[in-house]
Structure formats: structure tokens, C-alpha cells
Amino acid sequence: MKRGISRRELMKTSALAGAAIIAAPYIRGAHAAGKLSIGFWDHWVPGANKASTEVVQKWAEKEKVEVTIDYIPSQGDKNILTIAAEAQAGSGHDIFAFPSWWPQAYKEKLVPLDDVMEPLIKQNGAVNQTVQYLGKSDGKWLAVPATIGSQIKGPCSRMDLMKKHAGIDVQAMYPAGSAPKADAWNMDAYLKAAEACAKGGNPFGVGLGQTTDSTDTAGAFFQAFGAHLVDAKSNITVKSDAVRQALEYCVKVAKFYPADAPAWDDASNNKFLVSGKASMIMNPPSAWAVAKRDAPQVAEQCWTHGFPSGPKGRFAPFLPYFWGIWNFSKNVPAAKSLLTALSQKDAVESFVAASGGYDLPSFESFTTFKTWAEEGPPKGTLYHYPNPHNHQTLSMAAFPAPPKIAQQIYSQAIMTKMIVRHMQGEAMEKTLAWAESEVEGFMRT
Amino acid sequence: MADAVMTGHKYVTPTRKRSGFRKMMERKSTIAFLMALPLLILLSVMVLYPFGYSLHLATLNKSMTRFVGFGNFAFLFKRETFWLVVQQSCIFAITAVVFKALIGFIVAHFVHNIPNKGQRKWRGMLLVPWVIPPAMSTLAWLWLFDPSYSAFNWLLSFVGIGPIPWTGDAYWARFSVILVNVWYGAPFFLIMYLASLKSVPEQLYEAAAIDGANWWQRIWFVTLPMMRNIISITVLFSLIVTFANFDIVRILTAGGPIDKTHVFATWAFWVGIQSGDIPLGATVSLFMFPILAVCAVFILRDIHRRGNEA
Missing domain, CATH: 1.10.3720.10 (MetI-like)
Known part of the structure; x- marks a missing residue:
């Protein structure tokens, strides 16, 4: 009797599997209009890549272009490393999915896309200030805001725990299907709720580490106080009253976060929510999606909503991805045509649906798709995720500093480091002096 | 006289060349060098080039458009x-x-x-x-x-x-x-x-x-x-x-x-x-x-x- 698999069969199967892996996803049209290679971001959500493959496939067949797609993960910064390598080598993909800061970082190496963006804005509505700040330079569009991967890192609260410990009904504040009634949801209310939840044994799961989740949250709080480390004209404004006020508030509230928050990375808040310990985290709905799979009793109590408002307004971190075309691309017309196809309503809606509501389009008229209204449990939990009522300003930490300076402030997590330093006993003025010296170093051109 | 010299030259030189090359090839140091050559090439490509490129990068400004020395x-x-x-x-x-x-x-x-x-x-x-x-x-x-x-x-x-x-x-x-x-x-x-x-x-x-x-x-x-x-x-x-x-x-x-x-x-x-x-x-x-x-x-x-x- 034959048992197992023979060496010859194993080699044959491996060769076939290898060939399939190397070839896929490879979309062959009649390729009368040449070839195109794309480096898309490899989505967290299982199966979400399929939606982009399908849209590209459809377009390739219509336009007779031979297309190759590589899905490049952001784990271990693989996508950023690929961007750096392609920029240095002057060769690689035609289209690449750039994380928020990277179109500005490589603006000299990207094809201007005014002729793509202007018709899209006319067709789909305006884009917010953050998209313009990150995607436009000297009046020219550097890249097209990508739906895939774009996200708002707003509060995701446990309705039961917020009610129990802080007496706040988040669902009533942010009802599904209608505008928020959240005037009372301000910095004082947030501080009191953080204290009550910490005392009740379910602290807010907000990190103070050096990764993006922590930086984004700190950035939104700083924005709410009008605290900017560098202004739009590159003046260092670290030692301002607004920064002092923001820092003081952030340290006050940080004392109610978990003691190990300074060591948190981007997975820590997700784990904290799924474990059932957190009353609130600041994250896109990926954490809720994991809870839906691994801890359904937690997911049923989650509600995504807006940030608390501060003296200068209500700000939420928005991190758009961009699709850009390298200037070494040999098929710019086809690349531009594909970017237009990827930003059509049907395509965008399919990306949002495939990602379970995680992906966010940047265009004004695309914030009311049924996915966000219908996803659950509980039904409507994502209704306010895309900011459908423009209830909060979508912002980027370190705005309005010129992007190349802001990127350094952001990626070196200056704001969370300021909070941790001051929280651990460093005098306010010493912390400000340290931050000022760091920011001075970012002024190099 | 001249012919003899030429003849001698014609005869002697190729032998000297051949034996010189042979001698060189028989030398232990030559053999060692040839055997180490693949590694030397590999080191040049994998170590020396990146090192040199790093040195070059380290002398550029942030946007890599200008030489800034040290x-x-x-x-x-x-x-x-x-x-x-x-x-x-x-x-x-x-x-x-x-x-x-x-x-x-x-x-x-x-x-x-x-x-x-x-x-x-x-x-x-x-x-x-x-x-x-x-x-x-x-x-x-x-x-x-x-x-x-x-x-x-x-x-x-x-x-x-x-x-x-x-x-x-x-x-x-x-x-x-x-x-x-x-x-x-x-x-x-x-x-x-x-x-x-x-x-x-x-x-x-x-x-x-x-x-x-x-x-x-x-x-x-x-x-x-x-x-x-x-x-x-x-x-x-x-x-x-x-x-x-x-x-x-x-x-x-x-x-x-x-x-x-x-x-x-x-x-x-x-x-x-x-x-x-x-x-x-x-x-x-x-x-x-x-x-x-x-x-x-x-x-x-x-x-x-x-x-x-x-």
C-alpha cells in the first residue's frame, strides 16, 4: 500500500506551487498598451487584497495592459524599505502605495498627478486638509489618496465599562444613523472618565510608546490644545503656552493609563481590548474585528466614536495612504488611468466592504457607504468611524510644520517622549528644552 | 653577431616567459590568491561596495542633493x-x-x-x-x-x-x-x-x-x-x-x-x-x-x- 508522498511527487507539487506563487497575482490582458507593475500595501484584513486584484484585473482587460501586483507588508517596515530601495535604484514598480509621509519625502521622484486628482475631486468631492497637506507640494498633487490602508485612529469604547465606571453612554453620544450629540465629550470629561475607569480596574488602553498609535493619539491631543512644536513657517514653537498646557494635560491623564504604557507598541492596545481589560483604545476597527473573531463578548460592546474636544477644537488622527507613480515608470499614461479607475465609487465601495469598513476613502462623497452603517455586532458600531457628519477635524500629528520636519517629529515620537519624560519626573522646562533641541536637529535640509 | 643575438633572443624569450608564468602559477601565494579570489570578489560586492556607498551617502545633505563633506x-x-x-x-x-x-x-x-x-x-x-x-x-x-x-x-x-x-x-x-x-x-x-x-x-x-x-x-x-x-x-x-x-x-x-x-x-x-x-x-x-x-x-x-x- 502506498503511504505518504514520494520524493518525485513532492518535488513536482512544490514546483507547481512555487510557479503559482511567483506568477500570482499576475494579470495578463492582450497588453497592447504595455506593462505595469504595482506595489500595493498588503492588507491586514484577510481576503481584502482580493478586491484590489479584481478591480485591477477588470481595468487591465479593458485597457489591454499586462499588470503585475506585489502585495508588500508593512510589518517590519518592509514597504518603507522597498520605497527607499526603489528610490535609490531608480527602478522598481510603476505605482507604489506610499504611507502618509512618504509622498512628501520622495516628492522629487514622483510624477505630478494634477491631471488625475483635479477630475477626481470634481467627481468625488473635496479631500480634507490632511490629505492636501500630505499629498500636495508647491500646489501640485504628488499622489492620489488611496482608500486601501487609510484610517482614522479614533476612540473605540466598551459601552458597558464606560457606563459602569464613568457613567457615559457612548452610544447615546454617537447614535448610529444620526449626528453626534457629543458637546459634553471634552477634555474634562475624558480625564474624569479615564480616572474612573482606571479606578474601576479597566483603564483606557492608550500607549505612550514610540510607534504610530501612541504618536497619533498624542498628536490629536496636542492639536486640540493648539500645541504645535513647529509652525507652518518652520519657526520652533516648543516653548509656547499651548504646548505647556497640552503637556500638562497629557501627563495628568497618562497617570491613569496602564503603568507599562511607555513600552507599548501598535499591537499592545489591540491585545488590551481583546483581553477585556480596556474601557477604551484609540484604533481603527481592526482591533474590534479581531475581537469579533477571538472575543465576541468584547466585540459586542465596542463602539467607535469621536475624540474629545479641546480648547482649539476636536481633532482625530487620520492616516491616509497614497498611490504614487515613480518618475522612472515607463508607462505613466497607463498608471494614471489605473489610479483613476481605483478611485471610482464602485471600486472604492468594494475596497471598503472587503476590509470590513477599515479602509477609508478621502473624498467627501464617500463617507456614507452601507458597510459602515451595517457592520456589527453591535449594528452601527462603525457608523461614526468615517466621520460622516464632519464632527471632528481629521489631522496629522506634527501638523502644520513643513512635512519634511513634521515627519521627523512624528517618526521620532517627540510628543510621546515629552509626555513620558515629564511624567517620570523631569521638570517641564527641561522637557521643553530637550524637545526644542531635538526639533532644531530636524531643520536640516 | 646580430643574427645570433636575434636567434638567441627568439629562442630564449618565449621559454623564459612560459617558465616565468609556470613558476608564478606554481607559487603557493598565487594558488592561495586564486583560491581566495571568489571570496574576495564576494567581499567586494557584498561589503566593500555597500561600505563605499555608505561613505558616499554620509557626505550628502538630507535630501541627497548636495555634498556636505563631514x-x-x-x-x-x-x-x-x-x-x-x-x-x-x-x-x-x-x-x-x-x-x-x-x-x-x-x-x-x-x-x-x-x-x-x-x-x-x-x-x-x-x-x-x-x-x-x-x-x-x-x-x-x-x-x-x-x-x-x-x-x-x-x-x-x-x-x-x-x-x-x-x-x-x-x-x-x-x-x-x-x-x-x-x-x-x-x-x-x-x-x-x-x-x-x-x-x-x-x-x-x-x-x-x-x-x-x-x-x-x-x-x-x-x-x-x-x-x-x-x-x-x-x-x-x-x-x-x-x-x-x-x-x-x-x-x-x-x-x-x-x-x-x-x-x-x-x-x-x-x-x-x-x-x-x-x-x-x-x-x-x-x-x-x-x-x-x-x-x-x-x-x-x-x-x-x-x-x-x-
Whole structure:
């Protein structure tokens, strides 16, 4: 009797599997209009890549272009490393999915896309200030805001725990299907709720580490106080009253976060929510999606909503991805045509649906798709995720500093480091002096 | 006369050429060079070119459009965080290498004294940390040190200790990254020292015993002098590898909290790749070179001198 698999069969199967892996996803049209290679971001959500493959496939067949797609993960910064390598080598993909800061970082190496963006804005509505700040330079569009991967890192609260410990009904504040009634949801209310939840044994799961989740949250709080480390004209404004006020508030509230928050990375808040310990985290709905799979009793109590408002307004971190075309691309017309196809309503809606509501389009008229209204449990939990009522300003930490300076402030997590330093006993003025010296170093051109 | 000379020339020269080439090919140094040539080509492509390219990058401005000479180096000298990284890299590398050498030396003696029959099993087991890819084993350590769900803290809670902020407090985080590096690197020292111990002639110990040497004197006057060269080489090798460490720090703490565990390689990556300042990142990484070169010169000179004395 034959048992197992023979060496010859194993080699044959491996060769076939290898060939399939190397070839896929490879979309062959009649390729009368040449070839195109794309480096898309490899989505967290299982199966979400399929939606982009399908849209590209459809377009390739219509336009007779031979297309190759590589899905490049952001784990271990693989996508950023690929961007750096392609920029240095002057060769690689035609289209690449750039994380928020990277179109500005490589603006000299990207094809201007005014002729793509202007018709899209006319067709789909305006884009917010953050998209313009990150995607436009000297009046020219550097890249097209990508739906895939774009996200708002707003509060995701446990309705039961917020009610129990802080007496706040988040669902009533942010009802599904209608505008928020959240005037009372301000910095004082947030501080009191953080204290009550910490005392009740379910602290807010907000990190103070050096990764993006922590930086984004700190950035939104700083924005709410009008605290900017560098202004739009590159003046260092670290030692301002607004920064002092923001820092003081952030340290006050940080004392109610978990003691190990300074060591948190981007997975820590997700784990904290799924474990059932957190009353609130600041994250896109990926954490809720994991809870839906691994801890359904937690997911049923989650509600995504807006940030608390501060003296200068209500700000939420928005991190758009961009699709850009390298200037070494040999098929710019086809690349531009594909970017237009990827930003059509049907395509965008399919990306949002495939990602379970995680992906966010940047265009004004695309914030009311049924996915966000219908996803659950509980039904409507994502209704306010895309900011459908423009209830909060979508912002980027370190705005309005010129992007190349802001990127350094952001990626070196200056704001969370300021909070941790001051929280651990460093005098306010010493912390400000340290931050000022760091920011001075970012002024190099 | 002239014809004869020409004839002689015609006859002699090709033979001389051929025999000269043959002689050259027969020379041991030529054969050694030819055999080493593939490696030299590989080193040129994989080491010299990137090194040269790093040097080139380190002389450019942030947007890589202008030559700034040593401007990036001068800039770094004025940064507080840079000096913190220098200090931490030294603490990390020196502490880790000392402990690795010490543990390797002690355990090598234990293993050496195990009867031959059972020694192979112990050698195999003790080598396990070194053969697991560090990125994988560090992930396991990360789970043990996890800020919120540390398995160590869970165990310590039974004896009323903790919770310890393994990666949340600057000093504990430094301790954690050094501990993992020692765990990973000690088996290398163990195996090198064990091989060295086995090559110490038994007669020397017998002679020392006849002279009345105690255990400590045998170690100090026989074992250590016989192992000096291997100790120097392992320390040098480990110092270079530990100074250039990236994966353990990157996975365990990513340089945090508040930059207190960054070493050269992790900070270079942070500055160059994550913050988009590639020239400055290249400059940071080049700082390892002179430090390690000085160490290498001193240690290798010492080995060479002892070799000549012998």
C-alpha cells in the first residue's frame, strides 16, 4: 500500500506551487498598451487584497495592459524599505502605495498627478486638509489618496465599562444613523472618565510608546490644545503656552493609563481590548474585528466614536495612504488611468466592504457607504468611524510644520517622549528644552 | 653577431616567459590568491561596495542633493541623543560580551568534566539558543517580557514579586536586551572554549599537580594562558557582532522607552529608514567602524605578538 508522498511527487507539487506563487497575482490582458507593475500595501484584513486584484484585473482587460501586483507588508517596515530601495535604484514598480509621509519625502521622484486628482475631486468631492497637506507640494498633487490602508485612529469604547465606571453612554453620544450629540465629550470629561475607569480596574488602553498609535493619539491631543512644536513657517514653537498646557494635560491623564504604557507598541492596545481589560483604545476597527473573531463578548460592546474636544477644537488622527507613480515608470499614461479607475465609487465601495469598513476613502462623497452603517455586532458600531457628519477635524500629528520636519517629529515620537519624560519626573522646562533641541536637529535640509 | 643575438633572443624569450608564468602559477601565494579570489570578489560586492556607498551617502545633505563633506558627522556630535546612543552601545556590547565570556568559560568547564559518553547530549542542548534564528527566539522573549501579559511576571506574582516593567522602565529594558543577547551568544563562547580546553595537554595539569598547584592556580597558570588566543579572538568577534546588533533590540524594545535602549544599528535604522533621513542614518552606522577597528587592531596585535613570542 502506498503511504505518504514520494520524493518525485513532492518535488513536482512544490514546483507547481512555487510557479503559482511567483506568477500570482499576475494579470495578463492582450497588453497592447504595455506593462505595469504595482506595489500595493498588503492588507491586514484577510481576503481584502482580493478586491484590489479584481478591480485591477477588470481595468487591465479593458485597457489591454499586462499588470503585475506585489502585495508588500508593512510589518517590519518592509514597504518603507522597498520605497527607499526603489528610490535609490531608480527602478522598481510603476505605482507604489506610499504611507502618509512618504509622498512628501520622495516628492522629487514622483510624477505630478494634477491631471488625475483635479477630475477626481470634481467627481468625488473635496479631500480634507490632511490629505492636501500630505499629498500636495508647491500646489501640485504628488499622489492620489488611496482608500486601501487609510484610517482614522479614533476612540473605540466598551459601552458597558464606560457606563459602569464613568457613567457615559457612548452610544447615546454617537447614535448610529444620526449626528453626534457629543458637546459634553471634552477634555474634562475624558480625564474624569479615564480616572474612573482606571479606578474601576479597566483603564483606557492608550500607549505612550514610540510607534504610530501612541504618536497619533498624542498628536490629536496636542492639536486640540493648539500645541504645535513647529509652525507652518518652520519657526520652533516648543516653548509656547499651548504646548505647556497640552503637556500638562497629557501627563495628568497618562497617570491613569496602564503603568507599562511607555513600552507599548501598535499591537499592545489591540491585545488590551481583546483581553477585556480596556474601557477604551484609540484604533481603527481592526482591533474590534479581531475581537469579533477571538472575543465576541468584547466585540459586542465596542463602539467607535469621536475624540474629545479641546480648547482649539476636536481633532482625530487620520492616516491616509497614497498611490504614487515613480518618475522612472515607463508607462505613466497607463498608471494614471489605473489610479483613476481605483478611485471610482464602485471600486472604492468594494475596497471598503472587503476590509470590513477599515479602509477609508478621502473624498467627501464617500463617507456614507452601507458597510459602515451595517457592520456589527453591535449594528452601527462603525457608523461614526468615517466621520460622516464632519464632527471632528481629521489631522496629522506634527501638523502644520513643513512635512519634511513634521515627519521627523512624528517618526521620532517627540510628543510621546515629552509626555513620558515629564511624567517620570523631569521638570517641564527641561522637557521643553530637550524637545526644542531635538526639533532644531530636524531643520536640516 | 646580430643574427645570433636575434636567434638567441627568439629562442630564449618565449621559454623564459612560459617558465616565468609556470613558476608564478606554481607559487603557493598565487594558488592561495586564486583560491581566495571568489571570496574576495564576494567581499567586494557584498561589503566593500555597500561600505563605499555608505561613505558616499554620509557626505550628502538630507535630501541627497548636495555634498556636505563631514557636515553630518559634525551635526551628530552636537546631538544629545547621539551621545546617549554611543553610551548605550558601549554598555550593551561590553556588558553582554563580559557575561557571555564568563558564562561560556564556566559552563565549558562543567561540560569538559562530564564523561565523554553523556557530553555530546549536553553540548547539543547548550547550543540550542545559538542555532535558533535570533529574530525568532527574541519574539519568544518578547512574549515573556510582554508589558501587560509577561509570563515572568505571572510566575513572580506567586512569590509576591512584581510586576516588573521589563521593557517599560529604562533600566529594566536595558537589562532585558542584555539578558537576551547573553542567552543567545553564550553558547558560542562555550563551544569555542570547550574546544580550546580539550586541546590543553593533560601533562601540564599533571606537572602543575606535582608542583602542588591548587584548582585556582591550575586555572590561572595553565588553563588561562593556554586559552588566551582563543579568548581574544572570541571576544573580538563577539564584540563586533554585539556592537552591530540590530534584531534583539529592534524586536524587544525598538529602542524605547524614550530612546534608552537604542544602539547604533537600531538608531541608524530609525533615523535613516523610518524618519527618511538616509544620509544621517548612514553616518550613524559608520560610527561603529572606527570603534570596532580600534578594538580589532589592539586585540589582533596582542595575538600576533604572543604568536611571535611562542
